[in-house]
Each structure stands twice: as C-alpha cells, then as structure tokens.
Amino acid sequence: MPDLSSFPITKRWPAADPSVIQLYSFPTPNGVKASIMLEETGLPYEAHKVTLADADVKSPEFLSLNPNKKIPAIIDPNGPDGAPIGLFESGAILLYLGEKTGKFIGQTASDKAHITQWLMFQMGGIGPMFGQLGFFYKFAGAEIDDPRPRERYVNEAKRLLAVLEGQLAGRDWIAGEYSIADIAIAPWLRGLDFYEAREVVGWDDNKNVVAYLDRFLARPAVQTGLVTPPRD
Ligand SMILES: N[C@@H](CCC(=O)N[C@@H](CS)C(=O)NCC(=O)O)C(=O)O
Numbered sequence: 752m753p754d755l756s757s758f759p760i761t762k763r764w765p766a767a768d769p770s771v772i773q774l775y776s777f778p779t780p781n782g783v784k785a786s787i788m789l790e791e792t793g794l795p796y797e798a799h800k801v802t803l804a805d806a807d808v809k810s811p812e813f814l815s816l817n818p819n820k821k822i823p824a825i826i827d828p829n830g831p832d833g834a835p836i837g838l839f840e841s842g843a844i845l846l847y848l849g850e851k852t853g854k855f856i857g858q859t860a861s862d863k864a865h866i867t868q869w870l871m872f873q874m875g876g877i878g879p880m881f882g883q884l885g886f887f888y889k890f891a892g893a894e895i896d897d898p899r900p901r902e903r904y905v906n907e908a909k910r911l912l913a914v915l916e917g918q919l920a921g922r923d924w925i926a927g928e929y930s931i932a933d934i935a936i937a938p939w940l941r942g943l944d945f946y947e948a949r950e951v952v953g954w955d956d957n958k959n960v961v962a963y964l965d966r967f968l969a970r971p972a973v974q975t976g977l978v979t980p981p982r983d
Contacts, residue, residue, distance in 0.1 A: 753828035763812035787976030869932035919959035
C-alpha cells in the first residue's frame, strides 16, 4: 500500500484508500476539469472537498501541495518512476492524466500538438478573461463605477467566443476528437451562465458554441464530474 504520509495535506484530508488518486477540489470551472477527466478515464480516485474559503484553500495543509493556494490539486500514489507525485494547475493535471492513460490527448504528434494548443488557449485566454468578466460583471468589481474594466472583459469574452465559434464550424469537438481541450474549455462556457453574463456576451449568436456545450453536458462522465466533490 503506498504511503502518503509525506504529504501534509493527508493529515487534514485523510486518504480512505491511499492506493488511488487523491483529488482536492471544489466544483468550479477549474475544479471540474480534474473530476471530469478522472471520470472520463475511469481511473479510480477519491475526492476531497476543499472549499474556496480561506480556512480550506489557504490552509497550511493545502498549500503544502499547492503553494499557489488554488484548487484543483491531486496526488497520484502511483506516479512516474513508481513514486507518488503531487500536482497542481488544472492544465498540468489534464496533461498528466492524459499521458498516464493515453486517453483524450490525441494519437499522432500533430493531434497532440493541436490539443495542447487549444488547452493553452483555455488556460491563457478563456480562463483568466472569463474569470475577470465574472468579477467585474457579477461579483465585487460590479460596484466599480469606471465602465472600462467591464467593457474590456465583456469585449474580450465576445472575441474569444467568436474564435471558438469559428473553430467549431463543422466540428463536434474543438480539436477534432473529444480531448482534454474540451474538458478544459466547456466548463468555462457553462460558467458564463453562473456569471449571468450570457446576454451581455451575445451567447445565443454563437450557435456552434451553444450546441457544443449541450453536447459536452450530455456526456455521463461530465454530469458526474460536475458534481464531484459535492458542494454540500
Ligand atoms: N490556473 C489555475 C487556476 C485555479 C483557480 O483559479 N482556482 C480557483 C477556483 S476556480 C480557486 O481555487 N480560487 C480560490 C482563491 O483564489 O482563493 C488552474 O487552472 O488550476
């Protein structure tokens, strides 16, 4: 049985079964990328709820695994070289689990490169820009009188949606086959609804994107991943 005692996070969130992947997460657009990927690959795992409250995500135990203090993070007891490995950053987790299983990362070198390209488009573009949109449109930033931050992120979200709309013309999935790029992108599209920002970004004008999100949400693994770990 693998020994995870060298990971201080396991003191606060103990592993019931240390032989399976330990997921530390909350069902947010970044968090569900990891749970959806674990569901899609069929890898055995155990999910621990780490809320966004400072007492959880900024606790010393959590930051022992992720010094950046953000979910998701994982420990794989059966890491490369037979040793346990801890990982944070949702994009890195998707790539790692993809490489581990050979699933959803493409078969040819060019497929892999394109899937990675769209994964990076989400990590560097959609995630940060939609996140700022949520802040300035719905959350604390909505109280700021200066309209420029809101306008900037609304326009940037519209621009990114248009990129997706074009790429999805004639394609079911962003890089051809269903991949980690879709697992990264689609939860953020769903997030626009949570931010109550669909109308302001012209969601309904992007027919390919609308159909794409429906297709994604219909997958059984996605439905389970979206509620793992449960909020309550
Ligand atoms: N680039 C990181 C971002 C992770 C992230 O922003 N996580 C948010 C939830 S979606 C979080 O933990 N927020 C808590 C906080 O900022 O205090 C990743 O993709 O894993």
